[in-house]
Amino acid sequence: MDMSDMPQTKKLKLVMVGNGMAGVRTVEELLKLNPDLYDITVFGNEPHPNYNRIMLSPVLAGEQTIEQIITHPREWYAENGITLHTGKKVVKIDRQKRFVETEDGTRADYDRLLVATGSTPFILPIPGADLPGVIGFRDISDVEAMIEASGQYKNAVVIGGGLLGLEAANGFKIRGMDVSVVHIAPWLLERQLDEPAARLLQSNLETKGLKFLLQKQTAELVKGESGRVCAVRFKDGETVPADIVVMAVGIRPNTTLAESAGLHCDRGIRVNDTLQTVTDPRIYAIGECVNHRGIAYGLVAPLFEQAKVCANHLAQYGIARYEGSMTSTKLKVTGIDLFSAGNFTGGDDFEEIVFQDAGRGSYKKLTLKDNKLAGAVLYGDTLDGAWYFELMRDGTDVADIRDKLLFGRSHLGDSGHGDEKTRVMSLPDNAEICGCNGVCKGTIVQAIVAKKLFTLDEVRSHTKASSSCGSCTGLVETLLSATVGGDYSTAPSKKPMCGCTDHTHDEVRAAITANSLKSMPETMRFLDWKTPDGCTKCRPALNYYLLCAWPTEYEDDAQSRYINERAHGNIQKDGTFSVVPRMWGGLTNPKELRAIADVAEKFKVPEMKVTGGQRIDLFGIKKEDLPAMWADLSAAGFVSGHAYGKALRTVKTCVGSQWCRFGTQDSTGLGVKLEQMTWGSWMPHKYKLAVSGCPRNCAEATIKDFGVVCVDSGYELHVGGNGGIKVRVTDLLCKVETEEQVMEYCAAFTQLYREEAHYLERTAPWVERVGLAHIKSRVVEDEANRKMLAERFLISQKPAQIDPWKARAEGVASWEFKPLAEIA
Amino acid sequence: MTKDEPWLTVGRLEDIPKQGSRVIAAPGGNIAVFRTVDNEVFALRDKCPHKGGPLSQGIVHGKKVACPLHDWKIQLDTGIAVAPDEGCAASFPVRVVDGVVELSLTPNTGCPNH
Ligand code: SRM
Ligand SMILES: Cc1cc2nc3c(=O)[nH]c(=O)nc-3n(C[C@H](O)[C@H](O)[C@H](O)COP(=O)(O)OP(=O)(O)OC[C@H]3O[C@@H](n4cnc5c(N)ncnc54)[C@H](O)[C@@H]3O)c2cc1C
Ligand code: SF4
Ligand code: FES
Numbered sequence: 059m060d061m062s063d064m065p066q067t068k069k070l071k072l073v074m075v076g077n078g079m080a081g082v083r084t085v086e087e088l089l090k091l092n093p094d095l096y097d098i099t100v101f102g103n104e105p106h107p108n109y110n111r112i113m114l115s116p117v118l119a120g121e122q123t124i125e126q127i128i129t130h131p132r133e134w135y136a137e138n139g140i141t142l143h144t145g146k147k148v149v150k151i152d153r154q155k156r157f158v159e160t161e162d163g164t165r166a167d168y169d170r171l172l173v174a175t176g177s178t179p180f181i182l183p184i185p186g187a188d189l190p191g192v193i194g195f196r197d198i199s200d201v202e203a204m205i206e207a208s209g210q211y212k213n214a215v216v217i218g219g220g221l222l223g224l225e226a227a228n229g230f231k232i233r234g235m236d237v238s239v240v241h242i243a244p245w246l247l248e249r250q251l252d253e254p255a256a257r258l259l260q261s262n263l264e265t266k267g268l269k270f271l272l273q274k275q276t277a278e279l280v281k282g283e284s285g286r287v288c289a290v291r292f293k294d295g296e297t298v299p300a301d302i303v304v305m306a307v308g309i310r311p312n313t314t315l316a317e318s319a320g321l322h323c324d325r326g327i328r329v330n331d332t333l334q335t336v337t338d339p340r341i342y343a344i345g346e347c348v349n350h351r352g353i354a355y356g357l358v359a360p361l362f363e364q365a366k367v368c369a370n371h372l373a374q375y376g377i378a379r380y381e382g383s384m385t386s387t388k389l390k391v392t393g394i395d396l397f398s399a400g401n402f403t404g405g406d407d408f409e410e411i412v413f414q415d416a417g418r419g420s421y422k423k424l425t426l427k428d429n430k431l432a433g434a435v436l437y438g439d440t441l442d443g444a445w446y447f448e449l450m451r452d453g454t455d456v457a458d459i460r461d462k463l464l465f466g467r468s469h470l471g472d473s474g475h476g477d478e479k480t481r482v483m484s485l486p487d488n489a490e491i492c493g494c495n496g497v498c499k500g501t502i503v504q505a506i507v508a509k510k511l512f513t514l515d516e517v518r519s520h521t522k523a524s525s526s527c528g529s530c531t532g533l534v535e536t537l538l539s540a541t542v543g544g545d546y547s548t549a550p551s552k553k554p555m556c557g558c559t560d561h562t563h564d565e566v567r568a569a570i571t572a573n574s575l576k577s578m579p580e581t582m583r584f585l586d587w588k589t590p591d592g593c594t595k596c597r598p599a600l601n602y603y604l605l606c607a608w609p610t611e612y613e614d615d616a617q618s619r620y621i622n623e624r625a626h627g628n629i630q631k632d633g634t635f636s637v638v639p640r641m642w643g644g645l646t647n648p649k650e651l652r653a654i655a656d657v658a659e660k661f662k663v664p665e666m667k668v669t670g671g672q673r674i675d676l677f678g679i680k681k682e683d684l685p686a687m688w689a690d691l692s693a694a695g696f697v698s699g700h701a702y703g704k705a706l707r708t709v710k711t712c713v714g715s716q717w718c719r720f721g722t723q724d725s726t727g728l729g730v731k732l733e734q735m736t737w738g739s740w741m742p743h744k745y746k747l748a749v750s751g752c753p754r755n756c757a758e759a760t761i762k763d764f765g766v767v768c769v770d771s772g773y774e775l776h777v778g779g780n781g782g783i784k785v786r787v788t789d790l791l792c793k794v795e796t797e798e799q800v801m802e803y804c805a806a807f808t809q810l811y812r813e814e815a816h817y818l819e820r821t822a823p824w825v826e827r828v829g830l831a832h833i834k835s836r837v838v839e840d841e842a843n844r845k846m847l848a849e850r851f852l853i854s855q856k857p858a859q860i861d862p863w864k865a866r867a868e869g870v871a872s873w874e875f876k877p878l879a880e881i882a
Numbered sequence: 883m884t885k886d887e888p889w890l891t892v893g894r895l896e897d898i899p900k901q902g903s904r905v906i907a908a909p910g911g912n913i914a915v916f917r918t919v920d921n922e923v924f925a926l927r928d929k930c931p932h933k934g935g936p937l938s939q940g941i942v943h944g945k946k947v948a949c950p951l952h953d954w955k956i957q958l959d960t961g962i963a964v965a966p967d968e969g970c971a972a973s974f975p976v977r978v979v980d981g982v983v984e985l986s987l988t989p990n991t992g993c994p995n996h
Contacts, residue, residue, distance in 0.1 A: 495952075520966050591901060591919040594941045594948040617901040621939040621950040629950050633936040878904035878915060879892040881987070 077102025080345030081174030087369030118229030186279030211301030397443035402433030455829030599817035644672030653694030671708035714751030778825030914938035931969025
């Protein structure tokens with residue numbers, strides 16, 4: 059039988075009403091998940107394909123053009139097989155027969171309907187509101203009208219001193235008009251700012267030439283001789299001239315169509331956590347037109363989170379839930395930095411920390427509740443906005459950094475790069491941002507603009523910037539938010555592990571222990587992984603989480619490990635490997651050195667070097683030679699130095715009281731003991747220790763993950779430091795008196811890190827994320843818990859302290875080091 | 883490949899780890915033979931189109947391998963790099979007959995990097 063005669067399984071029909079930012083993002087996410095499920099038809103009221111509405115403000119200000127802000131040209135719809143109807147308003151939804159109909163009678167049947175009609179500017183119901191020259195600020199046609207007016211007339215009035223109103227006023231001013239902003243409240247942006255910050259903003263805008271009429275109520279718009287608006291009259295009788303009036307007093311969810319179809323609306327179309335309308339499960343709604351748990355969002359970041367969840371259900375995965383978002387705002391007026399997030403008005407059980415420097419035009423206010431950051435208002439210097447937002451989202455205990463909080467992240471021990479952020483926007487285009495991949499500022503900005511990139515991930519995949527060591531992530535985020543404006547780059551309220559799942563690291567770890575998940579396929583199945591066998595981000599992480607949860611049972615999955623850990627050596631650029639044997643605490647002797655020399659000669663090692671970790675590195679070893687070389691080293695008493703692993707690397711020591719005239723304790727001996735206890739087991743990231751014999755600190759213990767500084771009366775324990783890309787000095791955990799205590803605290807801290815940090819999170823960012831107070835409460839203040847943690851660590855160490863080199867020299871995984879076949 | 887080109891026996895399927903790879907040392911340079919999680923087998927020149935990294939040493943996921951040096955993702959069935967990266971590693975015909983892996987040394991057409 060001819061296959062082409064067979065009836066084809068019919069695709070479902072998806073119709074979307076409203077061709078805007080939230081809707082199109084949903085379609086995009088859907089195409090990623092399940093591209094062949096639907097025939098998609100899109101209706102848009104506006105004559106344009108989808109564009110970046112946020113950028114209307116820069117267009118008005120002459121910083122961008124309409125062409126530049128089109129995010130989805132018509133070809134995009136065509137390439138994805140989407141039928142696009144622009145300039146067509148849908149006026150009817152027939153829920154029984156399941157079709158929609160436009161004003162001009164165009165019909166489309168649906169199996170699923172997505173309503174994404176956005177919102178409309180609220181127009182004050184006052185006399186004259188319908189006069190020519192009175193508009194809202196919502197779409198391209200509004201902006202075109204505004205630009206046209208600026209070329210012909212002199213006086214502009216903006217009613218409403220919110221974000222939108224100020225951006226409109228700024229645009230008019232740049233285009234040479236006289237602008238007055240009328241605002242009913244006593245200060246500008248009263249929903250985003252408190253009074254002191256708003257006053258700073260106002261005086262800054264006044265120096266740009268804007269005029270403000272506060273606490274003024276508009277009574278009427280006056281009709282001029284031409285029939286066009288000519289003035290605004292207030293309740294108190296005063297008037298100001300106006301050739302164009304922009305109403306920016308708020309937005310209303312656009313629910314007309316939904317209401318006409320009998321969908322339950324109440325300040326927005328009511329939807330549940332799957333973004334289905336509560337009335338009709340075949341109909342989804344998303345974006346500014348919806349009311350989710352009582353909130354109608356007016357910023358894109360939460361709408362994009364909704365889009366992800368909605369797409370997940372449309373694609374019939376059916377697992378995601380939208381649980382609401384935390385939002386933050388910024389004002390897109392060039393030269394003005396303003397950020398606010400969370401609850402910054404506070405209340406009875408809130409504490410406030412305020413910093414004001416009127417001279418420099420800078421203001422910061424943070425509100426705290428129960429030792430957690432609840433809200434932030436920043437004016438002038440907003441570089442730490444993203445950090446504060448993260449602290450709020452992660453619920454970090456900030457008790458220990460309270461006194462430094464106002465000064466920002468750069469004051470938490472970062473001595474190298476803190477300032478760079480401040481300078482990033484004024485850097486020249488050829489300034490290198492990503493040192494790993496050699497990507498310059500100009501390239502990044504260009505890619506963001508030309509390829510319409512919205513997210514950090516997109517910038518990473520297109521430019522490679524921030525995709526290697528990640529140290530430039532902050533800089534790239536700054537560039538991203540400065541270039542696209544708005545809140546595109548703000549972290550979502552929930553950060554999934556990777557593209558294969560919607561679950562966060564913490565959720566995955568909790569599920570593994572709570573449900574006794576003991577293998578990777580089982581975990582992926584249980585948590586509805588979206589890909590058959592994960593990716594390079596989640597597989598190594600899951601492997602580690604399972605190993606950490608079930609140290610004596612879980613069988614390591616070598617294929618989910620990066621080559622270095624699979625082959626127990628560092629891969630080099632030419633495909634050879636390096637070999638670094640452990641030298642306990644950096645101690646060595648003639649016999650060991652001779653053995654290393656013999657090995658180096660026997661295997662013709664091209665280069666040897668003393669490492670920064672106080673031991674010897676042998677470079678350029680062929681993979682096939684590794685087991686034989688390890689056999690010799692093993693015979694001489696060496697074990698693997700794990701220089702390649704997310705594991706304990708080295709314990710650096712100084713000479714200490716054995717020889718040094720200042721030494722207070724046996725730092726070398728203690729270092730050796732610590733190394734013998736901690737080597738072997740896998741960690742979320744690499745892990746380094748050091749012991750210095752006195753506060754001169756020659757072993758650099760205060761930039762280690764766990765550092766000990768010996769003093770006359772005992773031992774200071776320091777945690778959460780690292781050298782490297784972003785230097786972070788440790789925090790003092792506590793002081794103890796005996797070596798036994800050092801060992802116990804070290805084991806407990808290490809285990810807490812192993813159990814709680816995210817994979818590939820070093821102790822420094824982990825300590826900053828969870829807060830030192832939290833770590834103290836688990837390790838220092840709670841003795842029983844400390845002992846339990848230490849015990850769990852020692853249990854994990856038992857199976858882990860079998861030397862991987864010796865095992866391989868004896869034949870474990872021997873295939874790894876041999877070709878499958880050799881063809882002559 | 884041409885009709886009379888011989889298939890060379892290179893080993894057993896079970897000798898290649900699932901989600902892993904083994905190397906065939908061949909006169910023109912190493913060839914990596916991959917086995918996916920669903921036991922599909924592919925063969926590519928063991929040389930990343932970026933800077934020559936050994937693809938056999940990468941993590942195999944789905945029908946892709948991540949190069950160990952700079953994390954380019956290479957499509958196993960075609961040898962083509964996943965966008966936005968550009969380039970390809972030559973792919974070779976490979977098949978499994980009764981658990982035995984057979985390889986041809988004549989690369990598939992479509993990639994200039996033989
Ligand atoms: C060999 C050595 C340099 C040397 O010749 O001295 C070295 C070599 C490498 N370092 Fe390092 N680091 C070495 C000491 C250090 C130190 C100094 C120290 O430990 O006291 C630091 C700063 C301290 C720190 O880590 O806090 C250091 C900070 C880094 C970093 C940045 C880490 C960070 O959190 O910012 C990386 C990148 C990474 O791990 O992602 C890195 C990564 C690397 C890698 C593994 C890069 C890679 O992925 O291939 C290098 C492997 C070379 C190779 O092929 O063998 N190396 N590296 C040192 C080995 C020490 C050892 O005996 O194990
Ligand atoms: C000037 C300006 C600046 C902004 N700046 C920021 C910012 O900096 N940061 C930020 O996060 N957010 C900003 N926003 C808000 C952001 O643009 C909106 O939150 C977002 O666009 C809402 O997306 P949506 O898809 O819900 O609605 P929209 O993008 O408005 O899309 C809805 C579409 O549906 C169409 N439509 C409505 N009814 C029908 C119908 N019956 N038939 C057919 N089509 C219909 C409309 O014409 C519209 O095109 C700004 C908005 C404006 C106007
Ligand atoms: S820190 Fe310096 S001074 Fe102190 S014991 Fe070590 S080497 Fe001596
Ligand atoms: S050599 Fe493969 S990614 Fe660079």
